[in-house]
Amino acid sequence: MSHGLEVHVDGTASFVSANGVDAWHRLGTVTQGALTAEEALEKSYLSGWNVRKIGGVNAVEITDHGVTRIDSPDEYFTVRNNPKTGAVERLGTVGRVYEPVQNEAHTEMLNLLMDESGANFETAGSLHGGKNVFVTMKLPMGVQVGGFDRHDLYLAGLNSHDGKSAFRLLLSPTRVVCANTQAMALKDAQASYSIRHTVGAKGKIAEARKALDIVFAYVASFEREAEKLINESLTLGEFEKVCEQIWPINEPNPGKRKITNHRQRMGTLRNLFENADTQAAIRGTRWAGYNAITEYLDHHAPAGKNPIQAAETRATRTLTISSDASKDKQKAYDLLALAV
Template sequence: MAHELATTNDRTAMMYAGKVPWHGLGTRLDEPATAREAIEAAGLDYLAELKAIKTTDDVPVPSRKAVVRSDSGDVLGVVGNSYVPVQNYQAFGFLDAVVADGSLRYHTAGALGKGERVWMLAKLPDDIRVKGSDDITEKYLLLSNSHDGSSSLRVHFTPIRVVCSNTLAIAARNGRGQGVSIIHKGDLATKVRQAQEVLGLATRFYDNVQEQIDRLARHYPSPRQLEEYFRQVYPDSPEGPSTRAKNIREEFLRLFEQGIGHDMPEIRHTTWTALNAVTEYVDHYRSTRGQTPQNRASNRLESAWFGSGARIKERAWELALKMAV
């Protein structure tokens, strides 16, 4: 189910540093010094508390507990007795040590739904410059956590192409499994070590991504290859040809020719451009439900980062690498 950006006291639960983000909402911080400062600005300074559950007849439910938001009393989820919530300040605070030494910079933070899913985007230094051109992809870590038992605390490696704000979805473990899980322990030395390990993984990951992106940008697919690539990224239904799938593939082809930044000579008509036609469609054009433009933008973000949109982009990445071999 899609979730809208959470709000607290009529304020959107989000902060950002630098440029105004995709929807123009949230509290701006020039340079948040700590995760706690970012969390407070984003309205994420609440606790996820466990509460006993009773039936409408006042009968206790011994095997389940409700996760309740401390400031609003909203129920964020129902979990088993063994569930231990990871608080927002714990989820994001372990990176403070490497933020302090300049290895990382908090960029954006927010929540979805009633606050059951929280996330923080942090920027790594240096960028990926495709074939030495002006096509730049920035390196980010996306930390996400849930308070409804649906997912653990995860760190996703999330490259973002600057010219169009497209987010790539690249599997970090042998082609499967977005990101890595973080084990929480209370002592500072462990948190610093975990943060340094994540940065080490990110450095190796992005070194490999630079090589792979350049490979895509050196490959020029034939019209037949391109048609088959888009067909595999978004195939027809098992029942037969689909008008909707056909229209989406035609939109891929339009964006391949006319997408943002696709006229750069170094990348025009390459497999890298074909991949970005898919990511641009998912991030900016894919139809999304919602009563307001903000609702639709929020739901599109969740899909592009965590849901079906992310899976489409991951498939597009894997198929593009296969085509460029």
């Protein structure tokens, strides 16, 4: 399925989950208990792909003047063996120095982190026809904002087999009460760690224990910034101004549909801020304003009429730093933290 979770010819999906908590947990088969690396790969059909590079590519052009053949020694295909049929499938076009990172190496690196941190495997899956793969782990430490607003911490390993992105580790705090994924880019802490697909990448992956330093630095920074927001009040009028800056109507004469969508969005956001049970303990604070916006983006923003497709869209949003939802979350944080 090109738009999201990979679904095979027999109807099974390349996804496995240990628990049903977050947006990405709403897809595929849900199992009980923590997964091992081997179980995560086997149950999500990520084992034995044998991702490899085939090159170079010979381009042929046929015109009235004859046949022109162009050698392109620096251009290669990445291919895999389909985990269900064994058929060879093209994943992407890459350069000469690109080196594939197998899914097994992916979880091998995460195993190193699990040994160091005591984390448990949670989910694993394949997106966009095998072009992208993810494995997530739940870290044993959590965050208590204000001493009571609890967040679990997840570490996602994201691998690309089509040459469009590096192997990345992404840290995501998730607010337990409403399963909001937080996406704050903080000034003094990173929430991701990238490894290029080049010769020696596997050795670099072994060094990814350094990512734990990023985790601890981010947790401390996240908790500190969240504490500032929870200790500052926010009126409904101030909240509405923030929302208007995130979703402005810039046209002098907007159409009826745009006005209707804007009013519906603002109505949902007001209700989340003023009345939602998920904000009850933090009502009237800047932290509540931020979480009302993230709750809207994670659970209420339009994602398609088909429930399965909508779930896939929301799952992909949570695992994509560059998604519009992640950008809107960052803008919300920047606006609300500006006056603190």
